[in-house]
Amino acid sequence: MTEPHSSPAANGPATSDDAQPEGSAPTGVAYPKTIKSFVRRAGRTTTGQAKAFSELGPRFLLSYAPAPLDANAAFGRAAPLILEIGFGMGEATAHIARVRPDDNFLCCEVHEPGVGALLKRIGEQDITNIRILQHDAVEVLDHMLPPGSLDGVHIFFPDPWHKKKHNKRRLIQPPLVAKLAARLKPGGYIHCATDWQPYAEQMLEVLSAEALLSNTAEGYAPQPDYRPLTKFENRGLRLGHGVWDVVFVRRN
Numbered sequence: 748m749t750e751p752h753s754s755p756a757a758n759g760p761a762t763s764d765d766a767q768p769e770g771s772a773p774t775g776v777a778y779p780k781t782i783k784s785f786v787r788r789a790g791r792t793t794t795g796q797a798k799a800f801s802e803l804g805p806r807f808l809l810s811y812a813p814a815p816l817d818a819n820a821a822f823g824r825a826a827p828l829i830l831e832i833g834f835g836m837g838e839a840t841a842h843i844a845r846v847r848p849d850d851n852f853l854c855c856e857v858h859e860p861g862v863g864a865l866l867k868r869i870g871e872q873d874i875t876n877i878r879i880l881q882h883d884a885v886e887v888l889d890h891m892l893p894p895g896s897l898d899g900v901h902i903f904f905p906d907p908w909h910k911k912k913h914n915k916r917r918l919i920q921p922p923l924v925a926k927l928a929a930r931l932k933p934g935g936y937i938h939c940a941t942d943w944q945p946y947a948e949q950m951l952e953v954l955s956a957e958a959l960l961s962n963t964a965e966g967y968a969p970q971p972d973y974r975p976l977t978k979f980e981n982r983g984l985r986l987g988h989g990v991w992d993v994v995f996v997r998r999n
């Protein structure tokens with residue numbers, strides 16, 4: 748199946764695609780080994796977000812440390828653990844945490860105003876089952892999450908890195924997918940969504956090629972009911988863009 752489940756003809760959002768790559772090497776020097784999937788964007792933290800940082804940060808922000816995370820201690824309870832990579836301003840994240848109160852959501856984002864925005868939503872919506880790590884999710888995976896520690900992974904509208912020369916920054920590539928699959932429990936899932944058709948095709952190809960994973964659908968998946976239509980997505984749909992979900996599970 749190659750059609751999006753919503754509407755036809757994708758056109759990706761204008762994102763940080765044109766930004767200068769972080770850590771780009773001087774001419775003639777090999778590209779640094781750790782190619783990041785993000786650039787640190789400048790952004791204004793609002794007064795409300797700053798207030799959320801000081802009031803809610805101590806309870807909901809976790810510190811990055813290169814040591815296995817004790818998730819039960821971090822959340823104050825034992826529950827299935829879902830990792831989200833790149834929650835942006837946290838609109839979908841907060842919604843999902845509310846409709847799935849029995850799951851714990853470990854959410855990584857590097858963009859500070861986004862972290863502030865999610866903290867603000869946590870306060871406004873009385874959410875208790877989110878913890879935030881303001882850090883590169885790839886390092887979190889490498890150093891804080893042991894094999895078999897996750898019940899699910901959410902990657903929604905990751906930066907599409909439209910230009911060919913930037914494609915190497917895309918998150919969904921074989922090495923990262925292999926890491927994610929290894930950290931899932933048997934039966935655990937990876938759910939990705941994108942509005943950029945070439946990236947949707949890449950997601951399907953890379954996830955299909957990972958031996959530990961199997962597709963839950965014939966190609967693209969119907970949009971799972973817990974993932975809301977965000978403002979960003981609604982605007983895209985109005986403009987005639989498509990959206991594709993892919994959902995794979997870890998084999999036993």
Ligand SMILES: C[S@@+](CC[C@H](N)C(=O)[O-])C[C@H]1O[C@@H](n2cnc3c(N)ncnc32)[C@H](O)[C@@H]1O
Nearest residue numbers: 784785833834835855856857883884903904906
């Ligand atoms: C295009 S935005 C999408 C945000 C959100 N998921 C949504 O659907 O609106 C992608 C986000 O992923 C974040 N991101 C990219 N790579 C990341 C990484 N390795 N670790 C944490 N966050 C990352 C970026 O900072 C950015 O905010």
